[in-house]
Every structure is written in structure tokens, then in C-alpha cells.
Amino acid sequence: MVALSDFNPSCYLPSTVSSYLPNAIACPPPPSVARSMFDTVTSPFTGAYSALRHTTDAILGLPFLSFLLIPTMTSYSTSLNLLFFYLTWSTLVLSHHPLRVEVVASLAVKILFYVLPSAAMLLLDVLFPGVSASFKSLGDDALPLKDTGRKDVFRFAKIVGWSVFNVVFGVMVQGVLEWVLTMQLGRPAALRITTTLPLPWGIVKDVLKGLVARDVLTWVVHRYLLHGGARPANALVRDLSAMHQAWYHKAVKAPFPLSPTYDQPFIYLVRVFLPMYLPAMFWRFHALTFILYLAIVSLEETFTHCGYARLPTHFVLGGIAGRNEVHCVTGGRGNFGTWGLCDWLAGTSIGTDATDDIMDEVDEADVQGTVVKQAGRGVAQVRKAAGGGKRSGNPDSKPRRRTRRTRSESDSE
Template sequence: MVSYNPACYLPQSWSSQLPNAIACPPPPSYFSTAYTYATSPFSSTYNTLRTMIDALLGLPMLSFLLIPTFSSYSTSLNLLFFYLTWSTLVLSHPPLRVEIVATLAVRTLFYILPSTFFLLFDALLPSAAESLKALGDTALPFKNASRERTMRTLRVLGWSVLNILLGVTIQALVEVLFTRVLLIRSALRVTTALPLPFGILKDLARGYLLREVVTYVLHRYALHESKNSLSRAHNEWYHSLSTPFPLAGTYDHPLAYLVRSFLPTYLPAVLFRFHLITYVIYMAMVSLEETFAYSGYSTVPTNFILGGMARRTDTHMLCGGDGNFGPWGLVDWIMGTSVGADVLDDVVAEADKHDVPARIDKMKSKAGKKVNGKIEDAKNVGGRRRTRRRSSS
């Protein structure tokens, strides 16, 4: 904020005689003005991002989800600090800036940076990475690669990042269309009120379910079974990759990427009008899903979920898109378009891995023994009562 200085309204001859402490400062130069205009968006964006990260990191997510059930003094205090930080962030910055910066931060922290780390690991330590890859050295794009293949891989990585920026740009344009052209409420809720834990879980569940259905329909019928320029572009771009590798999850023709990935992910958030905090959690889960599904590693965290997704992604690319159109494989299993192991096979394999049938039989035997013991005790009590009655008579 610019302070008021009465000395600036005095004649120049008078102002020149005043001490420097109270004299009117000279106007800023054109270079200084241009520099301020050029850097102010970046500085404000950085401050927004820093405040948002401080707010999110200051709240234990598990405690937040369990507040209604297991509340404690420390949990309530953390929630209070988070609410104050979040309210300050929302009230001090435009909602559009908060939404776009949050989306970029999530995509960077949970997709671009981890995928880049995996890619550098594959490039710098190919022998160690090869033993971890499900498809061996064929999933190492830089191993023994010619100059032409290396340049092509770099172009793939560049288009992957550009597609992410394209999706964020479309998201910003949708918000501008809703709020400034159509004069209706925003696509996402950016408010100081925090969403309830049950509301977060409900939105995530129905958002993921709708995303699975929309992804399957668009991926199968618009990009594979239709004979149009968009499906040809998808086949020439995305399916030109022989195997998946880190950062390849967002590689595709820009229009095909919007249809295959961005629209199925963003549409549920708009239809159910997610709160921004819910949307941040949702995008973080989607980003981690894409990171590990396209990592190419045979062992990933939560191998039952992410491992099955990674195997279905590998199979989809290896078979040229003949099946496995959905990310989770649920609709593929229902529609009979699964290629290789389906989601039911993953459930059976996970059950066998943890020896679930033996555990169930063991629990049944324990329960049977307890029931038999209760019956025997009841019989013994009845027998003792009859003996007492006979002796008393």
C-alpha cells in the first residue's frame, strides 16, 4: 500500500529544500515499473503456494478424518490452526488463483517430481532398475538408446508436461466462463468453510466411480472403436510407445489427452462441485495412481490396487489397446473387456497371498469350539441343577 506524503504536492523548488527524510521520493523508473508488473504475479503465486502448503502440512489428515469419532486436544488445536491458515489464504487471494495454484502444486508434487525421480533412477542406474521392472530392459527408455530414440523420448516427456499445463489452463477457462461470463457459481467450492470428513469420503467414492465409467466409455468408444481423426491421433501418439515408463501417463495428442485423462478426472469434480480441499485430495490420489501405474515397476505400494493397475496398463499398451480401458479395471471386468488378469484375479491373488482361506477356516474352527464349549457348559449346569433337585427331594 502506497503511503500518503504531503511533500509530493509542494512545488518542486520547495520540495528540493526539504530534508531527504520527508522529501517526496522520485517516481519509479520505467524499468522498475516493468519489473514490478512482471514479477508480481509470480511473487503472489509463490506466497499463495507457500501458505497453502503450510496449511495442508499443518493438519494430520488421519486426525482430520477421525475428528468426529476420536477427538483430542491436540487434534482440535491442529484443526483450529488449519482453519485459521486456510481462511487467511482464501480471504487474502482470489479464488481462481488459489484453485489453479493448488492444482499445479498437487500435480507437481505427486506426479511430475516422483515420475522425474523414477526416470532419473532408470537412466542413471539401469542395471538396478532393470531388476525392478516388470518388463525388464524394454521399459528403460534411455538404456542403450540411440540419439534419435533419446530425442524422441525427450519429446514425449515435453508433451507430457505440456498436456498437464493444458489441462490446468482448461480448468482456469472453465472457472472464468462460469463466474465472469455466465455469472453463475464457480465449478469448485473455494470457501472458508471446511468440508466434513463424511462429505470428503462420499465425494471421493462417487467421484472415483464416475471417473472409472467415463474413462471406460470415452477411451473405448471415442479413442479405439471409432474411426475418426481423434482415434487415429491417439493411436499414432499414445500407442506409439511400446511400454509405459515414468511421465508417460499424460503423453498423448493434446485433444486425445483431454478426452482420455483430463475430462474423466475433472468432470466428476464439476458435477458434484467438490470443495477445493476435497479436490486437492482427489487429484493427489489420481496423480499417485498415474505415477505408479506408469512407473513400470513390478512391486509398488499397495500392490493389490496400484500393482493391478500397473499390470493392466502394461497389457493395454502391449496389446495395442484391445482391452483394459478403465484405470481400475472394474468396468472392464463387468463388460468382459479385460485382457490378462482382471480385478477379480487380483482379489483372489491377494487373498491367496495373505492365506485368507486358511485364516477363515481357523476362525471358523475357533468359533465352533467356543460354541461347543458354551453348549457343554450349559449341559453341565442343567445336569447339576437336576442332581440338586433329586438330592433335596
């Protein structure tokens, strides 16, 4: 209720009239009812867009390499980049609610590192199937849209739609969990959203812990809940396995872009989202650590399900991609984890396992030949040092340089 003393009639005068009034009396007209309703409806979207823009600027401007090298390599450019990033991050944290920062940052990471790259690869598979099949390890069998019939197109559109929906659905569930913790239960947030930047060693340690815990949780859920044997005794396991088979394994015969997030929404939460989010929630990652952790997971999902034979790094991504292909082709008879470590320990690997990937990488890099060569160089250096600089009796000494005089003498002879 507005007091009568606060009522100013000059605010309701036309602008042409109020422009002639003194500044102490004149005031801008109040917003109309339509304008107030419009601002009320659009304020959540404008706030989310502002947070998304600041978050994207912070993510794209994050100097990962410079940030990790600060303790050992201090330079003007590194310090300046870190200062700019700190200002951007501090502005984002101080100007927006922590819940909005976490939700928008998670959505921005998933869009930048998973949805957009996967959509670009999928578009290449659809528009140029012949060219794309030549790069696939399974050839034409890895193409998501082999036929252009109406039924096949609708099935393909359904897979893409559910995949993108599950990404957004997972971020919404993350926001609901944070809202319940902070607003309803009065507990601290699952992630630490502060202006203080985490230390490099803390980032590396938390990311490694999160990836290992994610691999373990994924293997347990995938092995015992979604593939609990031919005839599981538990009714819940039987229903979950039936839904996973009817959704994922019936539609995904071979991995393709956007396929890792395709599943029944509840199964997606259990199989993909919770194994990723629970480690960050348990150890209370810093928001920046969680952004880096989520970016690594998103890139792993993008490249290991693209179906291409050549990947940026064969040692890690190539082995994971091969095990995912075997898991899909066999209908889920093995390879239940993500990185292959749990499958190797539990004996559920089909085809190559993590140790085979390491041996293949060693053979490809010719580590043994490199070691022998370096050992030979070390022995030669030791012999050269033991010779005391006498080149005449040292077989490893360099030949004498031929001067103009020596060349003329040899030519005359």
C-alpha cells in the same frame, strides 16, 4: 489525474533533505517509472508464488488421518492440527482470488504427487538401467531409454517434454473454464472455495463418486473414441484414433514414469483431463475435496505406470498396473478403463480382471485359513464356557503349573 491540492513537493526532495523536515510534511519519494513497470510485470508472478507457497503449506499440513478421525477420536493434537490447518487455509482463501487458489492448488498437487515422483523414478531408470530393470515386471522391455543414441535421446526428451507440457496445459484449461464460468457467464465456480471445511463423510462420498465416474468416462472415451474399431465409420473417431495411435501407442510400448500424460494435447484433454475434472465440476466438489481427489488420481498415475513389479498395495495398484501393461503391449485391444470395473462389466478385459485381483488378494492373505482359525478359537471358547470352569474334564483347559513342590516330588519318583 492528481489534484493540485494533493500534490506534495516534499515527496520529490532527496532523502537527505526530507529527513530534516517534520513528519507532517515529509513523505517517501514515489516509485520511479522503471520500478512501476517492474512491479506491473512481476505482480502476477509474485502473487502466484505467494499463492503456491500458501497452498503447498496447506497441502503438506493437511492432517488427512486426524481430519477423518475427528468424530471418533478427539485429542489435543488432532484439534490443534486442525486449527492450524484451518488458519492456513482461511489465510489462503481470504488473501487470494478463488480462481488463483484453484489453479495454483491444482498445479501444486500435480507437481508434488505426479511430476516430482515420476521424474525421480524416470531418473532412476535412465541412470541405473540394470538396477531398475531388475525391479520391472517386464524387465528390459519396460525401460524408456534402452539405447543412448542421438535419435533415441531426442525421442525420449520429446516424450518427457510433452508429458510435462500436458500437465500444465490441463491446469490452464481448468483455469480458462473457471474464468468463463465466473467472469463471462456470471455462474458459480465449478469448485466451492470457501473457508468452511467439508465434513469427513462428505469428503469420502465425493471422492468415491469422482473415482467411479472417472472410470466410466475414461472407459467410454478410450473404447469408443480412441479405439473405435479397426475401421470406424465416423470420421471424427477415425481421426482421434489415428492421432492416439501415432502419438501414444507408437512411442509407449510399455508403461514408464510420465507416460500416462504423454499424448497429443487435445487427446490428453479428452482421455485424461476431462474424465478427471468433469465429475468434480458436476458435483461441485469443495476445493479441499478436489485436492484430495486429485492427489489420489496423481498417485495412481504415478505408481500404475512406473512398471515396477512390487507396489505399495498390490490389491488396487498392482492390478491397474498389470492391465495398463497389457493395454500397451497389445496396442490397445482391451483394458480401456482405469480401475478395471467397466472392463469387467463390458467384457473388454485382457488377462486378469478386477475379480482376479480380488481372488489373488484373498489367496495371498489366506482369508479362508484365517476364518477357519478364528472359528476354531470361537468353538474352543464356547466349550470352555460350557465346562463350567472344571479343568479336569475339559480337554482345552490349561495344564497345571508346576510348583517347586511338585517338581521335587516328580524328581524323587
